[in-house]
Amino acid sequence: MSDSRYDVIVLGAGMVGSASAAQLALRGVRVALVDRRGPGEETSYGNSGFMDAAAFMPHVMPRDLKTLIARATGRTPHVNVHVSMLPQLLGWFRRYWRESTPERVIAAATRLAPLAAHSVTEHHALAEKAGSRHLIRDTGVLRGYRLQATFDAAASDRDLLRRHGIEMRELDPAQLAELEPCLLPGLARALWHPKACHAVDPGALTKSYAALAQASGGRVVTGDAGTLARTANGWSVTTEHGPIRAPQVVVALGPWAKELLARFGVSVPIAIKRGYHLHYSLSGNSALSRPISESEVGYVLSPMAKGVRLTTGAEFADRDAAPTPLQLAACEPHARRLAPLDRPVEPTPWMGARPCSPDSAPIIDAMPGNPGMWFAGAHGHWGFGLGAVTGRLVAELVTAATPVVDPVPLGLGRFR
Ligand SMILES: Cc1cc2nc3c(=O)[nH]c(=O)nc-3n(C[C@H](O)[C@H](O)[C@H](O)COP(=O)(O)OP(=O)(O)OC[C@H]3O[C@@H](n4cnc5c(N)ncnc54)[C@H](O)[C@@H]3O)c2cc1C
Numbered sequence: 443m444s445d446s447r448y449d450v451i452v453l454g455a456g457m458v459g460s461a462s463a464a465q466l467a468l469r470g471v472r473v474a475l476v477d478r479r480g481p482g483e484e485t486s487y488g489n490s491g492f493m494d495a496a497a498f499m500p501h502v503m504p505r506d507l508k509t510l511i512a513r514a515t516g517r518t519p520h521v522n523v524h525v526s527m528l529p530q531l532l533g534w535f536r537r538y539w540r541e542s543t544p545e546r547v548i549a550a551a552t553r554l555a556p557l558a559a560h561s562v563t564e565h566h567a568l569a570e571k572a573g574s575r576h577l578i579r580d581t582g583v584l585r586g587y588r589l590q591a592t593f594d595a596a597a598s599d600r601d602l603l604r605r606h607g608i609e610m611r612e613l614d615p616a617q618l619a620e621l622e623p624c625l626l627p628g629l630a631r632a633l634w635h636p637k638a639c640h641a642v643d644p645g646a647l648t649k650s651y652a653a654l655a656q657a658s659g660g661r662v663v664t665g666d667a668g669t670l671a672r673t674a675n676g677w678s679v680t681t682e683h684g685p686i687r688a689p690q691v692v693v694a695l696g697p698w699a700k701e702l703l704a705r706f707g708v709s710v711p712i713a714i715k716r717g718y719h720l721h722y723s724l725s726g727n728s729a730l731s732r733p734i735s736e737s738e739v740g741y742v743l744s745p746m747a748k749g750v751r752l753t754t755g756a757e758f759a760d761r762d763a764a765p766t767p768l769q770l771a772a773c774e775p776h777a778r779r780l781a782p783l784d785r786p787v788e789p790t791p792w793m794g795a796r797p798c799s800p801d802s803a804p805i806i807d808a809m810p811g812n813p814g815m816w817f818a819g820a821h822g823h824w825g826f827g828l829g830a831v832t833g834r835l836v837a838e839l840v841t842a843a844t845p846v847v848d849p850v851p852l853g854l855g856r857f858r
Contacts, residue, residue, distance in 0.1 A: 446683075447472075448661075449688055450473045450474075451473075451688045451691045452466070454667065454699070457647075457826050462818060463662075464658065467655045467659050467660035468658050469837055469843075471660075472660070473661070474660065484696060486826055486829070487648070489644050491744050492744075493562050493639050494562070494583060494639075495608060496606075496638065498553075498555040499602065499603065500547055500803070519755065520739070521756050524760065534711060534712075537711060549801075551602055557828060557831055557832070557835070562638065564830035568654070568830045572654040573650065574650035578639050578647070579640055579731075581640070583635050583640060584618075584621075587738070588736060593737075608637075610633055611636060614631065615627060615629060622732065624728040646747075663686070666680065670706075676690065677691040677814060679691075697796070706809065706815065708810065708812065710799075714758070714759070716794065716795050718753070718769065718792065720788065720791045722786055724749075724781065724782055725783075725784040729745070740755035740769075749787045752774065770791050796822050797820050799820040805819060805852065806832060806849060806853070809854075831846065
């Protein structure tokens with residue numbers, strides 16, 4: 443076999459593509475992982491690092507008018523909408539609205555829960571093989587509630603999580619202070635998912651999976667996915683080393699996948715929710731052990747190698763429009779009431795883009811009308827944690843092995 447011939451080309455070396463390439467290479471598949479930059483330098487670099495088997499609760503559009511208006515008009519920092527995008531987003535919002543009824547929420551959670559159940563264990567296993575287990579902290583994650591009323595209002599979500607076997611501990615302020623002494627008082631309640639974990643350097647973990655793919659017989663190459671073309675026997679892509687070919691291709695281009703798929707006649711219902719982060723040092727000798735979110739505001743503080751990373755909620759905007767980090771500015775005073783943040787450790791915020799389906803579940807499927815083409819994406823808020831098990835599922839589908847979960851509920855067919 444020549445150097446330019448592979449069994450599978452994986453396009454995109456974010457968490458999803460890197461884990462897919464590693465899982466394929468570990469199965470003896472000759473795989474090329476193609477990206478235009480280094481692995482894990484886009485969305486998979488800048489997230490909050492959560493890995494949680496509970497990552498199957500869909501993000502929904504509020505159905506009560508008061509909350510909906512507050513969110514839509516930016517009165518809380520959960521959401522920022524670029525008004526210029528509304529005409530383009532109307533169709534997607536309609537689907538999102540439909541997916542937000544209590545019955546559809548249960549259906550969506552049931553669709554994703556089986557995959558999410560493997561998110562932590564698959565990361566542990568892959569990181570072990572990649573020599574990067576030290577980048578994952580098994581401390582659990584916290585959801586904070588400043589108001590008892592908000593905690594009470596989330597009771598049905600907790601019931602649904604429990605029904606799917608998620609372990610949770612409900613903490614009062616004293617128990618929270620014992621678990622996380624650096625937090626400032628003021629939260630009414632917190633929910634601890636003790637079995638969840640987080641990565642302290644999501645980009646480095648992603649790079650370690652790409653390196654594992656290479657060490658297991660695969661190849662990581664620089665190239666432009668935009669050059670993807672059909673050949674007589676499959677697919678070709680131009681790389682810095684010239685064209686490479688394979689009978690199968692996996693599109694794992696995160697927020698860039700939709701345009702490429704459209705070029706091959708496949709329409710995927712994906713909207714972009716941008717998000718921002720900024721790292722801070724903590725004052726004095728304070729240390730935060732695990733990520734915590736504040737439900738009423740919609741941000742996360744996550745302890746990372748670089749400092750405490752403050753990440754924001756959803757910004758509906760053109761993926762490539764200039765950054766508008768209003769949510770970061772709005773969240774910072776709240777975050778300072780929660781933890782003793784000192785100074786930002788970098789001058790400008792990072793911005794990334796979450797590719798989201800209307801029901802919050804990823805799309806992992808063969809692409810209709812394109813023999814040998816697969817898509818793994820639209821993971822929305824959860825693509826980092828779901829990345830390792832998605833990679834496993836992709837490898838199993840591509841090699842026609844028994845899949846870890848039934849892939850049908852995660853297919854494109856659910857939107858038809
Ligand atoms: C603020 C924020 C916080 C988040 N927090 C979490 C969290 O705590 N837990 C969680 O699970 N998820 C979280 N997410 C979501 C998560 O980061 C994403 O779902 C995940 O990183 C998507 O991975 P990916 O591999 O699909 O995409 P990406 O990481 O974006 O990878 C796509 C790759 O495609 C490459 N590419 C694009 N175009 C081309 C081209 N033409 N040619 C070659 N290569 C190309 C890019 O360079 C990139 O490397 C968060 C996201 C944001 C924005």
